Amino acid sequence: MFEIDAKDQYYRDLNDMVRAAVDKGEKEISLKNVNGQYYIATGLRGKLDLSVEGVPGNDLSAFMDGPTVTISANAQDNIANTMNAGKIIIHGNAGDVLGYGMRGGKLHIRGDVGYRVGIHMKGVKRQSPTIIAGGTAGDFFGEYMAGGVLILLGLDSPENSSIVGDYLGTGMHGGAIYIRGPVEQKYCGAEVGVIDTDAEDKKVLEKLLKEYCADLNLDYDSVMSRPFKKLIPVSSRPYGNLYAY
Amino acid sequence: MFKSQAPPEYRATIDTDKCIRCKRCIQNCGWSVYDWGGDRVQIETSKCVRCLRCYHYCPTEAIEILKEETRFKENGYWSYNHIRNIKRQAETGGIPLTGMGCDREGTILFDHLMLDACQVTNPSIDPLREPMELKTFLGKKPSKLEFTKGKDGKRKLATKMPPNLELAAPIIFSPMSYGSISLNAQKVLARTAKECGILMNTGEGGLHEDLKPYTSNIIVQVASGRFGVNPEYLNAGVAVEIKIGQGAKPGIGGHLPGEKIPLEVAKARMIPVGTDALSPAPQHDIYSIEDLRQLIYAIKETTNYKPVSVKIATVHNVAAIASGIVRAGADIVYLDGFRGGTGAAPGIIRDHLGIPIEHALAAVDDRLRQEGIRNEASIVAAGGIRSAADAAKAIALGADCVAIGTAALMTMGCTLCGKCYTGNCSWGITTQRPELTVRLDPEVYAVRLSNLIRAWVHELMEVLGALGVNAIESLRGSRERLRGVGLDAQTLDMLGVKPAGR
Numbered sequence: 188m189f190e191i192d193a194k195d196q197y198y199r200d201l202n203d204m205v206r207a208a209v210d211k212g213e214k215e216i217s218l219k220n221v222n223g224q225y226y227i228a229t230g231l232r233g234k235l236d237l238s239v240e241g242v243p244g245n246d247l248s249a250f251m252d253g254p255t256v257t258i259s260a261n262a263q264d265n266i267a268n269t270m271n272a273g274k275i276i277i278h279g280n281a282g283d284v285l286g287y288g289m290r291g292g293k294l295h296i297r298g299d300v301g302y303r304v305g306i307h308m309k310g311v312k313r314q315s316p317t318i319i320a321g322g323t324a325g326d327f328f329g330e331y332m333a334g335g336v337l338i339l340l341g342l343d344s345p346e347n348s349s350i351v352g353d354y355l356g357t358g359m360h361g362g363a364i365y366i367r368g369p370v371e372q373k374y375c376g377a378e379v380g381v382i383d384t385d386a387e388d389k390k391v392l393e394k395l396l397k398e399y400c401a402d403l404n405l406d407y408d409s410v411m412s413r414p415f416k417k418l419i420p421v422s423s424r425p426y427g428n429l430y431a432y
Numbered sequence: 433m434f435k436s437q438a439p440p441e442y443r444a445t446i447d448t449d450k451c452i453r454c455k456r457c458i459q460n461c462g463w464s465v466y467d468w469g470g471d472r473v474q475i476e477t478s479k480c481v482r483c484l485r486c487y488h489y490c491p492t493e494a495i496e497i498l499k500e501e502t503r504f505k506e507n508g509y510w511s512y513n514h515i516r517n518i519k520r521q522a523e524t525g526g527i528p529l530t531g532m533g534c535d536r537e538g539t540i541l542f543d544h545l546m547l548d549a550c551q552v553t554n555p556s557i558d559p560l561r562e563p564m565e566l567k568t569f570l571g572k573k574p575s576k577l578e579f580t581k582g583k584d585g586k587r588k589l590a591t592k593m594p595p596n597l598e599l600a601a602p603i604i605f606s607p608m609s610y611g612s613i614s615l616n617a618q619k620v621l622a623r624t625a626k627e628c629g630i631l632m633n634t635g636e637g638g639l640h641e642d643l644k645p646y647t648s649n650i651i652v653q654v655a656s657g658r659f660g661v662n663p664e665y666l667n668a669g670v671a672v673e674i675k676i677g678q679g680a681k682p683g684i685g686g687h688l689p690g691e692k693i694p695l696e697v698a699k700a701r702m703i704p705v706g707t708d709a710l711s712p713a714p715q716h717d718i719y720s721i722e723d724l725r726q727l728i729y730a731i732k733e734t735t736n737y738k739p740v741s742v743k744i745a746t747v748h749n750v751a752a753i754a755s756g757i758v759r760a761g762a763d764i765v766y767l768d769g770f771r772g773g774t775g776a777a778p779g780i781i782r783d784h785l786g787i788p789i790e791h792a793l794a795a796v797d798d799r800l801r802q803e804g805i806r807n808e809a810s811i812v813a814a815g816g817i818r819s820a821a822d823a824a825k826a827i828a829l830g831a832d833c834v835a836i837g838t839a840a841l842m843t844m845g846c847t848l849c850g851k852c853y854t855g856n857c858s859w860g861i862t863t864q865r866p867e868l869t870v871r872l873d874p875e876v877y878a879v880r881l882s883n884l885i886r887a888w889v890h891e892l893m894e895v896l897g898a899l900g901v902n903a904i905e906s907l908r909g910s911r912e913r914l915r916g917v918g919l920d921a922q923t924l925d926m927l928g929v930k931p932a933g934r
Contacts, residue, residue, distance in 0.1 A: 230734025249730040271662040288658025309702035333703040423707045431526030
């Protein structure tokens, strides 16, 4: 374990130190006393573990390609912006616009998330991103979704309460959103259909949520104790009729 | 059968006496206007867009594409397009889509600006026989230079120079994505950029494997859809451009219609085949100058501080916005005027939003000078640059270089038919249909585009020679070398240009 003390470090110096450690071949790096520094693990590539103690600043793991980042506290906005591969585990809550344009890898959040989380996620067969949030989400969850999987659990919410914001999945044209508990159509974008999960979905959920529970020390069976709803795009071309050619 | 009240725009005709029944028109038309009728070519004229591919490939000049005469009654107020759009909208309820730049008539400021020349009191320069420098550097310039004395007593530069892009001429290619144009069209741009020592721009559609040999002449783009963006991509080119807006469609996002998304493009963009590739109108992580700064520096952190360009459409408050962009840390501000081209834009947006590049350029250059930050970023002017004359005038108004898109596509055959959004381009430019894209041989057309750049370079040199200066740097922002003809006092004041005769 290679330790870096982030106390009073400017973000550029801190990230230079992280990159230097990665270049030296360190595979386990621990950042202590992090306090709002931007761009931690941004553009970082390769297989390594980075643990963050404290609250990291915006744009954590933007464009990241491979590493696993663990955050013991809350995290801020724009995490996993256009992330390509790797994993981020957040033990607390996280802010707005998480996983914007995410292309691959996993974002596991124990707590609540803010507005516009998982927007414009995309995926092709082999490369597909996943975001799982354990709490509730703000408006525009999964907006413009083109691929990948979004899961919202509401673990701390009472049964039958709404855990989503407005405009859920609006503009969705690919991918899938799973919501634990009921979803009212009035919260969904016009391009979204709400269906029950089938055996195939259960397989998908089992694989993803077992890993999530292992990362965050949660009991898989109690996570699965409520039924899930699945949100899918009603059309792969929601705005096809909007234009006169 | 319901007959559309929006009649065909053009009438394709074949002189049956001249026609030798070679069927080349049938093969060449991407729109299926022609079909074989057993003994002669049949014509379905409603499909014709007047792209003139058939005309150019007819060996006997038998084809003529006419403006449809039987149409609406002429009216000085209700134009043909007004009436036709109402008819189409009544039938479809849709937003009329357009391709290429705004084609409306109206004052074109470039045409009202005249460049200066030397007579008697100072000598002009003969560019054919004397050195003439067009080399251009894009990026931040230091506000002062510091030197130290080395051990050998020689002076050495102590100031750390910010990264700059070196261009052999003040012309680059505007961003056009794989998807909006064919891979072959991108290859033409890439080859030419390399050949001519200038730059092309990937647009927002990823960097195709085949373009990798040209990356030292490529700017990669990041826009709101984040198509094709990963760390490898960001580091592949010489600079990264953040696209906020496009001159042809200020305030709205990208729109690549499903017709142009076959498997290859879908894979590059990581979206389903045949869906519309939508880039959101805003980048939802940028709602302020501070947010823009955050993305600029996220990219710089990822690329070890390569230059970052920010592209915006020229809108009313462009000067203040550009100032913010420079203060946010951009190395290049790319201004795209309302005449700028597009693969697909709602007509209402293309034709009615934004301001001309000439005004924007003058306003931005003024503002950055007033604030003392003009050296902090280079300005690229785009949006309707039609000739080396436009380029010279743009540079005199304050641009560091110009970007061309439509003009470059015209060397590949584009005839400005404006139907890029349909994906049927008979010239193989704005289509992904393999039988059409194969027509555009990158090797052949790179020669033509290189010829155009070389010709413009010579023209610029001629202009500089006439102006009596020997470097493009001496014309840059030199509005004293421009005069306005037929422009009102306020327009001249906004442009910072004197009227002719004064």
